[in-house]
Amino acid sequence: MRRSSVGRHRRAFAPPTFLGFKPRVVEPERDGGAHALGRRDELILRCAGEGIYGVDREGITTFVNPAGAAMVGYRPEELMGKLSHVLIHHSFADGEHYEHTRCPIYAAFKDGAVHTVRDEVFWRKDGTSFPVEYVSTPIRGDEGELIGAVVTFRDVTERHEREAALREALAEVERLKEKLQEENEYLRDEISGHALSNMIGDSASLGRAKHRVEQVAPTDATVLILGETGVGKELFARAIHDLSGRREHALIKLNCAALPSTLIESELFGHEKGSFTGATTRRKGRFELADGGTIFLDEVGELPLELQAKLLRVLQEGELERLGGAETISVDVRVVAATNRDLAAMVRAGEFRDDLYYRLNVFPIDVPPLRERTDDIPALTEHFVQRLSSRLGKVLGDVSPACMEALVRYPWPGNIRELENVIERAAILAVDRTLPVSDALDARPAEVGGEAETGSRTLEEVERRHIQSVLEHTSWRIEGDKGAARILDLHPNTLRSRMKKLGIRRDAT
Incomplete structure (x- = not known):
């Protein structure tokens, strides 16, 4: 008689008699070594940490080891002789019905191929499920016919949890990266x-x-x-x-x-x-x-x-x-x-x-306006000169006492920002170490006939004349690169608000 190919699987899983198949009866007196081998393989199967069970061509369970039965919450005798697919493999993880005709375990004893699956679930007796990896290996009889399959499976819940934790950690890294990038925009x-x-x-x-x-x-x-x-x-x-x-x-x-x-x-x-x-x-x-x-x-x-x-x-x-x-x-x-x-x-x-x-x-x-802290103008001016010297690559000298007096006397409706702009303009105009601060001040549209330095007007009058002069200089254009708002370093809406408050209208001039 031709030796069954099932013998190739004895050492890996179990002798055929344990699976319920009888392709060949092993007689102890004629083959004592084979009988001893069967007992040894049965002990290995029962001690294995992975789940192992066998099914015949109808999908009926013919053997299950204790580890496999424990994983699905059944006693071994509750699984024996039952359709394993109906008990532990009937649905996908989302609850969708799993037809046995689509099952890779059944496919193994139909096409004779080994099927490895990594993304399905088995169901426990209590109705809960757990993710599994399983391998369905076909079993052949003495004549080479397919007579069933052996399934080895493992619970991969912990691995899935680790993978999920890793994905969450990577997602958090991406969220933090996104947050950092967005923060850097602002x-x-x-x-x-x-x-x-x-x-x-x-x-x-x-x-x-x-x-x-x-x-x-x-x-x-x-x-x-x-x-x-x-x-x-x-x-x-x-x-x-x-x-x-x-x-x-x-x-x-x-x-x-x-x-x-x-x-x-x-x-x-x-x-x-x-x-x-x-x-x-x-x-x-x-x-x-x-x-x-x-x-x-x-x-x-x-x-x-x-x-x-x-x-x-x-x-x-x-x-x-x-x-x-x-x-x-x-x-x-x-x-x-x-x-x-x-x-x-x-x-x-x-x-x-x-x-x-x-x-x-x-x-x-x-926050006080610059005209209320004129004592700070020399220190601010020195700071701006030093910074501009480095930025423009120029060696700039100190501001002369006369120019400093002019800076202190000026009412600065644009405050520190206006002072910085004046010093920058003077630094750009400078041809040697001398800062032409007076020229920079004279270049401002608000400087009409030196009235700003007389100190004879109220602050509101100074501001009104200042804004009005700039508007006239721009032909009453408020927005744009050549508009009054750009020259005054104000937002257009802020300028309109100031004009309304000060009663500045084009038809009033």
């Missing part, structure tokens, strides 16, 4: 040069403002920074952040006047993909980017009324929804706001919500 240099100790000047008015910063910085209180355009409100916001417990996290800035009202909501609170035309991806807003840190809302007085309620909600509850989204997102953000407008007057005029005003005005800090 953040400017976060260096020690922004610390309070590096603010230039020793005047009493500046000292009072710096003391207010030192008082409030260690807390999480909302701060409202008040001051004219160009006084350095952002520098104070950075100092508050640098001295706070949030300094290891981001300081995110948004100029509420720099964007159209249609985009401010998306910038503040983020948006979901498809929430509006052009929203091709999900994007986090500034509040999410500032989570754990500080957000600086510059020109907060320009925030549209319809968005003020949403800002109030973040201040009160620390919650927001992205534009086009339904998920409520919690954020832990300290708010520092700044404005050059009279918010109290805006509240009275119905242009600003009173409840938002009270939330923002927890701890106000008044």
Whole structure:
């Protein structure tokens, strides 16, 4: 008789008699070694840590080892003689019915091939499932006919959990990478040069403002920074952040006047993909980017009324929804706001919500204009000269006493920003070490007949004449590269607001 190919599988799984097949009877007196081998193989099968079971051509279980039975929660006798597919392999992980005709275990004793599967589940007696890897190996009889299969399987739950944890860790790395990249789009240099100790000047008015910063910085209180355009409100916001417990996290800035009202909501609170035309991806807003840190809302007085309620909600509850989204997102953000407008007057005029005003005005800090801290002008001028010398690659000398006197006497409606612009203009015009500061001052459109230096007008009159002169110089063009707003270094909306307040109209000239 031809030797059965099942013999090739005896040492790996079990002798055929254990599987319920009888292709050949082994007689101990004629083949004592084979009989001993059967007992040894049975012991190996029962001690194996992997699940092992055998099925005949009908899919009926003919053998199962203790490890396999334990994995599926049955006693071995509950599986013997039963259709294994119906008991432990009847459905996919999502509950979809699994036809036995599609099962690789059945395929093994139909096509005679070894089938290895890594992405299916077996079902326990209690109705729960677990992920498995299994190999279905065909068994042949003495004549080479397919008579069943042996299935070895293992529970890969722990491996799947490790893989899931790794995927989650990689996803978190990607989220952090995305957050860092988004922060870098908004953040400017976060260096020690922004610390309070590096603010230039020793005047009493500046000292009072710096003391207010030192008082409030260690807390999480909302701060409202008040001051004219160009006084350095952002520098104070950075100092508050640098001295706070949030300094290891981001300081995110948004100029509420720099964007159209249609985009401010998306910038503040983020948006979901498809929430509006052009929203091709999900994007986090500034509040999410500032989570754990500080957000600086510059020109907060320009925030549209319809968005003020949403800002109030973040201040009160620390919650927001992205534009086009339904998920409520919690954020832990300290708010520092700044404005050059009279918010109290805006509240009275119905242009600003009173409840938002009270939330923002927890701890106000008044930043003095440059004309109230003229003692600081020499130190500021020296600082700007040194910085420009390095940037322009020029050796620049000191400002002459006469020029310094002119700088001190000038009213500086544009404050420190205007002073910096004047010094930069002088540095560019310089042909040797001498800084032509007087020429730089004379080049300003507001300088008409030297009236600015007479000191005979009120501040409001100076500002009105200054703005009006620039408008006349630009033929009353407000926006654009050659517009008055660009020359005055103001946002167009801010300039229009100042014009309205000062009663400046083209037909009035």
